[in-house]
Amino acid sequence: MAKYDIAISGGGPGGAYAAKTAAELGLRVVFFERARKSGEKNASGCGLGQRWWRDFPFIMDEIVELDSYREIHFCYFKITDSDDRLVTTISTAKTPKDDRRIQHKDHGYGMTGTSIYRSDLDPLLANLACNAGAELRTSTLITDVIKEKGRVCGLVTEKGEKIEADVVIGADGAHSLVAIASGIRKRWNKDQITLVPQLDFSCNEQRMDDVIGPAELVWFGPYCGAYQVNFRDGFHLGLGQWLDKWDTRPLDMVKRILKIPAFQAMCRSVDAELREYQVHLLPWMPHPGKSYGDGVLLVGDAGGFPCPLEGEGIWHACLTGRMAAETAAEAIAAGDVSEKALSAYERKWKQSAVGREYEFGQEYVNLWKNSAFDPEFMKKMVLFLGEVQSLNFPSPVFDWSDDHMKTFNDHLGHLLDLLPELSDFANHNIVPLGKGISTENRERIAGMISGSIKKKLPRIIPQRVIRSVVGRFLGLA
Amino acid sequence: MDQRDTKGGDFTGTSLLKLTFKVEGADPGEFITYDQSKCNSCGACSLVCSANLWAVKDKAKLSPRYQELCLECAACYAVCENDAIAFRYPNGGAGIIIKHG
Ligand SMILES: Cc1cc2nc3c(=O)[nH]c(=O)nc-3n(C[C@H](O)[C@H](O)[C@H](O)COP(=O)(O)OP(=O)(O)OC[C@H]3O[C@@H](n4cnc5c(N)ncnc54)[C@H](O)[C@@H]3O)c2cc1C
Numbered sequence: 332m333a334k335y336d337i338a339i340s341g342g343g344p345g346g347a348y349a350a351k352t353a354a355e356l357g358l359r360v361v362f363f364e365r366a367r368k369s370g371e372k373n374a375s376g377c378g379l380g381q382r383w384w385r386d387f388p389f390i391m392d393e394i395v396e397l398d399s400y401r402e403i404h405f406c407y408f409k410i411t412d413s414d415d416r417l418v419t420t421i422s423t424a425k426t427p428k429d430d431r432r433i434q435h436k437d438h439g440y441g442m443t444g445t446s447i448y449r450s451d452l453d454p455l456l457a458n459l460a461c462n463a464g465a466e467l468r469t470s471t472l473i474t475d476v477i478k479e480k481g482r483v484c485g486l487v488t489e490k491g492e493k494i495e496a497d498v499v500i501g502a503d504g505a506h507s508l509v510a511i512a513s514g515i516r517k518r519w520n521k522d523q524i525t526l527v528p529q530l531d532f533s534c535n536e537q538r539m540d541d542v543i544g545p546a547e548l549v550w551f552g553p554y555c556g557a558y559q560v561n562f563r564d565g566f567h568l569g570l571g572q573w574l575d576k577w578d579t580r581p582l583d584m585v586k587r588i589l590k591i592p593a594f595q596a597m598c599r600s601v602d603a604e605l606r607e608y609q610v611h612l613l614p615w616m617p618h619p620g621k622s623y624g625d626g627v628l629l630v631g632d633a634g635g636f637p638c639p640l641e642g643e644g645i646w647h648a649c650l651t652g653r654m655a656a657e658t659a660a661e662a663i664a665a666g667d668v669s670e671k672a673l674s675a676y677e678r679k680w681k682q683s684a685v686g687r688e689y690e691f692g693q694e695y696v697n698l699w700k701n702s703a704f705d706p707e708f709m710k711k712m713v714l715f716l717g718e719v720q721s722l723n724f725p726s727p728v729f730d731w732s733d734d735h736m737k738t739f740n741d742h743l744g745h746l747l748d749l750l751p752e753l754s755d756f757a758n759h760n761i762v763p764l765g766k767g768i769s770t771e772n773r774e775r776i777a778g779m780i781s782g783s784i785k786k787k788l789p790r791i792i793p794q795r796v797i798r799s800v801v802g803r804f805l806g807l808a
Numbered sequence: 809m810d811q812r813d814t815k816g817g818d819f820t821g822t823s824l825l826k827l828t829f830k831v832e833g834a835d836p837g838e839f840i841t842y843d844q845s846k847c848n849s850c851g852a853c854s855l856v857c858s859a860n861l862w863a864v865k866d867k868a869k870l871s872p873r874y875q876e877l878c879l880e881c882a883a884c885y886a887v888c889e890n891d892a893i894a895f896r897y898p899n900g901g902a903g904i905i906i907k908h909g
């Protein structure tokens with residue numbers, strides 16, 4: 332029986348990063364992947380956020396050299412109505428502030444994300460681990476854990492081979508055998524996990540550059556939202572829903588987007604060809620589940636770490652992989668891999684940048700659950716977004732259907748009609764997020780509001796009183 | 809596959825289920841098993857299966873061709889609250905290949 336310090340189930344981002352870290356710390360580590368090669372079973376967006384440049388700059392230097400790499404600066408929301416007509420396009424912005432936020436080799440990357448196929452990314456990450464000295468065993472399915480007196484102390488392969496280790500790491504994704512077999516949790520509840528069907532298209536690289544450029548798209552309408560992630564010469568179209576929310580067959584949902592004329596036009600403009608159909612589970616919950624047990628740690632999707640606002644999870648998998656390996660190394664060095672000792676892992680990730688992701692987890696999840704999955708609500712939302720954009724510059728200048736002030740008032744009137752219908756949603760789902768506004772910014776807002784109120788009130792009311800009333804309204808002490 | 813289906817921007821007629829790939833000649837093993845005596849015919853497995861492999865008339869029944877058609881998402885296992893479905897992935901190195909995931 333082979334004996335390792337750490338045995339890892341899963342050769343995706345979480346497993347590879349845990350293996351790399353463990354090997355760099357001088358531990359004997361093996362990681363197992365059921366596919367013939369890392370990435371061959373995995374499907375995702377696959378967008379890497381701007382903070383990859385901050386947290387993994389040297390890996391990014393290699394990622395930009397990969398075949399499917401596309402640099403991303405923008406996201407365009409294509410809003411369509413119940414008749415599939417294009418209502419408006421709303422875009423993210425890019426300002427000088429963004430360039431200063433994240434810098435690498437004197438270059439600003441604050442709004443520079445990345446799209447890369449998993450068939451490119453996963454082998455790169457697995458290679459980093461192997462180069463650091465980790466052992467990778469591919470084409471090997473893990474079917475059980477070894478347990479002694481309740482402690483997990485190894486993995487069992489499909490052939491019955493037993494791999495002993497001081498610490499086991501479950502990096503085996505959304506459907507994690509390690510999580511369930513070790514008794515940390517049962518299957519996810521249906522409201523904790525989403526099913527994401529996805530289509531892959533090939534396209535003409537030059538046309539993608541010229542027509543869409545460095546951008547992702549979101550198709551947003553009464554059918555809910557679908558993302559389009561653009562690679563060098565291909566793109567993904569996908570959409571997800573919690574398992575307790577599906578009321579249509581996933582296949583029919585995807586086909587719904589294919590009908591939209593603006594989507595078809597986009598496909599024509601980049602010479603798209605449909606290439607592959609994929610489907611994958613993605614945990615999506617307010618807070619990760621329990622992430623440790625006796626002799627065992629869970630990282631990435633196995634632990635439920637994806638972002639509760641937009642489901643990004645590769646960054647979380649890599650960082651939790653790193654922290655799990657560090658915790659395991661400390662526990663092994665101290666000769667104590669008990670559940671209590673390994674609980675240090677949870678404290679570690681909670682205090683890290685990963686932990687901050689879940690501070691508003693419940694609010695983020697509610698935002699989607701109470702909107703995107705309700706077609707009637709989405710119809711109103713589409714009308715609302717259309718009116719907002721009609722009032723926004725440059726729409727009032729370009730509407731020549733009547734005199735400018737009349738058309739402006741028409742749109743404003745319609746917007747005011749819609750507001751009461753959406754105010755319940757805003758009160759329950761947007762207002763609670765207000766507590767995320769920093770104290771510093773709230774104080775500045777309070778200062779501005781009380782200043783302008785003071786000008787309109789008789790002088791006898793002292794500024795102090797106005798400031799305190801406004802401050803209390805804005806949640807300041 | 810008909811070329812017309814995948815060009816010109818309109819893909820509504822394309823048979824999506826044909827757009828998947830498998831490792832040739834590798835035995836995936838019996839990776840989905842189910843126990844009809846635990847099934848209450850709720851239909852959830854059939855609704856969420858992206859490959860339309862479950863039929864629920866009296867009790868849930870899995871297509872006999874599942875080894876060749878399953879997309880390995882595990883949603884049927886995840887959605888069955890009666891523990892009627894057991895899922896493990898196919899044998900290492902067998903099953904689906906996702907080329908552009
Ligand atoms: C459709 C979709 C779109 C997404 N889009 C994005 C995005 O744009 N950006 C982003 O950051 N995240 C995205 N995510 C989330 C992201 O894919 C995951 O959070 C991330 O892959 C988690 O990494 P992981 O290593 O924990 O798990 P995985 O990537 O799932 O890796 C697990 C690995 O373990 C292997 N394995 C599983 N079970 C066993 C076993 N029993 N024995 C041996 N090997 C096993 C698998 O083959 C796999 O290689 C998306 C997810 C989906 C489903």
Ligand code: SF4
Nearest residue numbers: 847848850851853888
């Ligand atoms: S989900 Fe389970 S209980 Fe429901 S029909 Fe399928 S097998 Fe039966």
Ligand code: SF4
Nearest residue numbers: 857878879881882884
């Ligand atoms: S694993 Fe997914 S594709 Fe396969 S039978 Fe179950 S639900 Fe269908």
